[in-house]
Amino acid sequence: MFGLIKSLVKDHLYTLKSTKFDTEGFIEDVLAKSRRLQEQYSPFIAINDSANAEGAGGMLYGLPVSVKDNICTRGLQTTAGSRILEGYVPPFDATAVAKVRQVGGIVIGKTAMDEFGFGTFATTCAYGVPKNPFDKDRSCGGSSGGAACVTAAADFPHIALAQSTGGSITAPAAFTGTVGLTPTYGRVSRYGLIDFSNSMDKIGVISRCVYDSALMLSVMSGYDPLDSTSSAMPSQDYTKYMTDSLVGVRIAVPREYFSDVVDRRISERVMDALAQLEDCGATYESVSLATTKYAIAAYYLIAVSEASTNLAKYCGLRYGLHDSIDGNFDAYFSKVRSEGFGEEAKRRIILGTFARLAGFRDAYYLKALKVRTKIIEEFKEVFRKFDVIATPSMPILPPRFSEIERMAPIEKYNVDLLTTAPNMAGVPTLSVPTGTVGGLPSGMQLIADHFREDALVKVGSVCEGLKWK
Amino acid sequence: MEVMIGLEVHCQLDTKSKLFCSDSTDHHGKPPNADTCPICLGFPGSKPKVNKKAIDYAIMIGMALNCKIAERMWFSRKTYFYPDLPKNFQITQYEVPVASDGYLNVGSSRIRIRRVHIEEDPARLVHMGGDITSAEYVLIDYNRSGTPLAEIVTEPDFKNTKDVRAFLQKLASMLEHLGVYDSSEEGSLRIDANVSIEGGERVEVKNISGFENVEKALNYEIVRQNGMRRMEVEVERETRHFDAESRTTKSLRKKETEDEYGYIFEPDLPEIHINGNWMENVRSAMPELPDQRVARFVREYGLTDYSAGVIVYTDKRLADFFEGCCRIYGRPAEVANWTINYLLKSLNWRSERIGASKVREETFVELLQMIDSGEITERYAKELIKEYVDSGESPRKIVGMEGDGGAAPLEEAVAKVAAENRAAVEELRAGKGEVMGFLIGRVLAETGKRGDPKAIREAIMNYLNGPEAGMPR
Amino acid sequence: MVDYTRIDGALMDRLAKIAKLNLTEEESVSYAQQLKDILEVFKVLDEVDTKDVRPSFQPTKIENIWREDLAEAHEWSPLESTRHSENLYFKGPKIV
Incomplete structure (x- = not known):
């Protein structure tokens, strides 16, 4: 059985700094191992055969990094998991990628994902579905499934750049026993991130341990003049919040996140964790987040409304999938788009187009934005008294592909019930493993106030030392 | 039957860079698509960032048109597919425009301004192998894509095409006085006109360039709609395209109805909060406006309201020219007389604006001086002015040149x-x-x-x- | 006019046309059913009192972010990613 392994990153970076290192040989070896991973689990859309280490002496010099395929990489195909972007090679790096490369990170490949991020199981990817290293018949979670898969399965030091709109980091992290950090909206520049839902998209991290996520966030975060929504708050070294004491830390436990629809084995693990955190000095208390039941509806309406406009640009003219030009623009665009988009993308375009139509716009799109205001206010209220909120990451254990196939779209959307509220509120979350249940990983989601990633690192770092019965 | 006309005037704002990226707006001598980048071509992952100058300019226009300026505003996405739109949505303003509820007086009529908003210009299309209705394919030059536009929307307050022309002339002069618009740039002012005849549907004639064309397009459209009414054919709500060559309008497409644009807030661009301080800064930077200038011309130069109005509302550069001539020559009444009655007629006859013409203050004053000194008769001067406008040569030289051909001292x-x-x-x-x-x-x-x-x-x-x-x- | 209060084939055709998608009969039927199911569940939002609540365009408060009016040339090859170009122009389908 596949086990939970600790990170190799810290030692690797230490070794690199203190000894002479054969970088080329190392990269060769990592690429060879990546190809083997690809054969076993198909986590990649592309492996970067010309991977190299720039930024000598930088913080991440010599560290293999995978990049989710909706984050632009200069000179390396970027498709967002969609056929409509097949063969597209971006002329620029996303700001987050540029920052990683600048300090010596090695981009080893682009990881598989649900098309444009439209999924919770990474099963809508146009270039192969990543398989869960714990059980190859099961999903890695999505949409950052490939990122989590590489992170869980790699036997080389590695950190994954991932992205979340409504839970796309937490879900795969929980399903693969890895750590998933979703930063505050605007903490990491979105420049070069292929838009799904611009008011909710966040670039984040999936890694083996909390330290690695904190390290990567320190590198990627900060104001970017190219992204008007990126925060002006200065970046900081988040690794310094690693601790073993939680004295004075107040944890809120929202009742609505422990309802019947959540697998009891998963919530019990969270309760077990809380009891152990109490031993480390933290206190916890039950609270109510009454707006939780509205989160999925509000989230999906905002997400599809924005997504259906973002996807309008793909029409076979300037990049991506092309066809021979015949007929008028109406016929040509419809032809290319029908060929290039997968089923779920089309469904969300239709749903989003509907939600934006005048006459429905007020009842759906605008209503959802107002509900978002209430959800944000409710979180803010809780954070007046508490440092973090603790919930299960996912309501279910990683499902079998055969089970996913039988689910109706709305059933799939309902799986996001624990992740949509924090994601649409733009508050940061950290998913940490809570051991395995019947051989399958489960996770706990920690939520903090806007720009309080420090609290997540603090509590998350203690969670790594917890023991599971 | 009463005619109702409303205008949407798209004015290219004279900024150095585009609305949402730093590409230049000056494409002179550059090949197609030279002034583009991933942002104005809508490449995946690129994000817009708004040019503050464009907002300043729009606030100025709003103030000059007696509008209320929004305290908070934002941008929206108007989604529709068209080959000239790189993202297949246009970033524009929907719920709250930068300015609203204003007016502009033209002669004795008051034209109400519904709104002034900022949006991005689409690309330029070249229809290959025919016109817009018959081409085989299009070529697309995105140099223009992303140029800031101020869209000025009037209420349907025009009852005839003469008022439309007078309004447009005054508006253009105002925009030039504000320094937000470069009239020498081709297509820098483009007009969509809504025309309806009492009881009929509204027809939109899109993308008309040039004031004469607006008049022609509207006249054609009024005749067409009246004709349909007489034949008892219903006028349908539609979008038509003006063909300058045939001076007719052609049916283009059934327009997307407003509910299909599916406006959403532009989530990549944070809200804009226009506070009192900002408003004050813009207000204090406002140059003299046409109405103020007319009053000054009456006061300082002793012109009649009519003369001052003709000079100032026709064209800012004409007003600048007038003042320049007065500085060199004095005698404003003479300058005004010769400018309005002869120079302007000559320019109009050639459909030329003074800024684009060869007329210069020094040479025009020379002509006036030749009359004073008796070198030429007034009657001859009126003839000479046409030749002068044609060639731009010094009037003395024109006279001399003809002398070589037989005239004797x-x-x-x-x-x-x-x-x-x-x-x-x-x-x-x-x-x-x-x-x-x-x-x-x-x-x-x-x-x-x-x-x-x-x-x-x-x-x-x-x-x-x-x-x-x-x-x- | 399409009656938008009924989610049927006509509405699906209209949506597909606006969104520039060609839907097969089968897709149209199944999307219509799914749209119905989804909207049924989303009706839960009607319970929320949002009177006088401002919509949140963004989850965090950000305002007045802009750039100054400076022109700068971007060095790149805009036509590199397209298959359709002619004489430095992008080439596209006709309008009518």
Whole structure:
């Protein structure tokens, strides 16, 4: 059985700094191992055969990094998991990628994902579905499934750049026993991130341990003049919040996140964790987040409304999938788009187009934005008294592909019930493993106030030392 | 049947860079798509960032049009598919425009301004192998894509096309006075016009460039709709395209109805909060506006309201020209008279605006001075002005150049006429004054109709009293 | 006019046309059913009192972010990613 392994990153970076290192040989070896991973689990859309280490002496010099395929990489195909972007090679790096490369990170490949991020199981990817290293018949979670898969399965030091709109980091992290950090909206520049839902998209991290996520966030975060929504708050070294004491830390436990629809084995693990955190000095208390039941509806309406406009640009003219030009623009665009988009993308375009139509716009799109205001206010209220909120990451254990196939779209959307509220509120979350249940990983989601990633690192770092019965 | 016309005027704002990226807006001498980047081409992952100058300019326009300025505003996405739109949505303003509820007085009518908003210009399409309705394919130049536009929307307050023209002229002059618009740039002012005839549907005629074309398009459309009414054919709500060559409008497409644009807030661009301080800064930077300038012309130069209005509302550069001439020459009444009655007519006849013409203050003043000194007659000056507008040459040089082609200096002409008309000269000497007119006429014929009759009379008298008079030549 | 209150084939055709998608009969039927199911569940939002609540365009408060009006040339090859170009222009389908 596949086990939970600790990170190799810290030692690797230490070794690199203190000894002479054969970088080329190392990269060769990592690429060879990546190809083997690809054969076993198909986590990649592309492996970067010309991977190299720039930024000598930088913080991440010599560290293999995978990049989710909706984050632009200069000179390396970027498709967002969609056929409509097949063969597209971006002329620029996303700001987050540029920052990683600048300090010596090695981009080893682009990881598989649900098309444009439209999924919770990474099963809508146009270039192969990543398989869960714990059980190859099961999903890695999505949409950052490939990122989590590489992170869980790699036997080389590695950190994954991932992205979340409504839970796309937490879900795969929980399903693969890895750590998933979703930063505050605007903490990491979105420049070069292929838009799904611009008011909710966040670039984040999936890694083996909390330290690695904190390290990567320190590198990627900060104001970017190219992204008007990126925060002006200065970046900081988040690794310094690693601790073993939680004295004075107040944890809120929202009742609505422990309802019947959540697998009891998963919530019990969270309760077990809380009891152990109490031993480390933290206190916890039950609270109510009454707006939780509205989160999925509000989230999906905002997400599809924005997504259906973002996807309008793909029409076979300037990049991506092309066809021979015949007929008028109406016929040509419809032809290319029908060929290039997968089923779920089309469904969300239709749903989003509907939600934006005048006459429905007020009842759906605008209503959802107002509900978002209430959800944000409710979180803010809780954070007046508490440092973090603790919930299960996912309501279910990683499902079998055969089970996913039988689910109706709305059933799939309902799986996001624990992740949509924090994601649409733009508050940061950290998913940490809570051991395995019947051989399958489960996770706990920690939520903090806007720009309080420090609290997540603090509590998350203690969670790594917890023991599971 | 009452005609109702409303306008949407798209004015390219004269900024250095585009609305959402730093590409230049000056494409002179550059190949297609040279002024583009991943942002204005809508490449995946690129994000817009708004140009503050464009907002400043739009606030200025709103203030000049007596509008309320929004305290908080944002941008929206208007989604529709078209090959000139890189993202297949246009970033524009929907719920809250930068300015709203204003007006502009034109003569005795008040045209209400519904809103002024900022949006991005689409690309330029070249229809290959035909026009928009018959081309085989299109070529797309995205240089223009992302140029900031201010869209000025009026209420349907126009009852005739003459008011439309007067409004547009005044508006353009105002925009130029504000320094937000470059009239020399082709297509920098583009107009969509809504036309309806009482009881009928509204027809939108899109993308008309140039004031004359607006008049032509509207006149055609009014005739067309009236004709349909008489034939009892229902006028449908539609979008039409004006074809400048045939001076007709053609049906383009059934327009997406407003509910299909599916406006959403532009989530990549945070809200804009226009506070009092910002408003004050813009207000204090506002230059003199046309109405103020007209008042000043009346006050300082003693012009009539009418003359001042013609000069200022026609074109800012005409007003600048007038003031320039006054500085060199003085005598504003003369400058105004010659500018309005002759220079402007000549320019209009050539459909030329002064800024694009060869007319210069120094040379125009030279012409006025030639009249004063008697070098040319007023009547001749009125002829000369056409040639002057054509060539832009110094009027003295134009006169001289023609002289080379046969005209002789005055004294020579008089001598020649006298030699050929000895009898008349004798009669004149004998005191028969009535032949003077005849002789002057001959001299004028000799000089090519140039010369002041007074001067010619003097020259003839000099001749009579001169040494060679009476002597056989 | 399409009656938008009924989620049927006509509405699906209209949506597909606006969104520039060609839907097969089968897709149209199944999307219509799914749209119905989804909207049924989303009706839960009607319970929320949002009177006088401002919509949140963004989850965090950000305002007045802009750039100054400076022009800068971007060095790149805009036509590199397209298959359709002619004489430095992008080439596209006709309008009508």
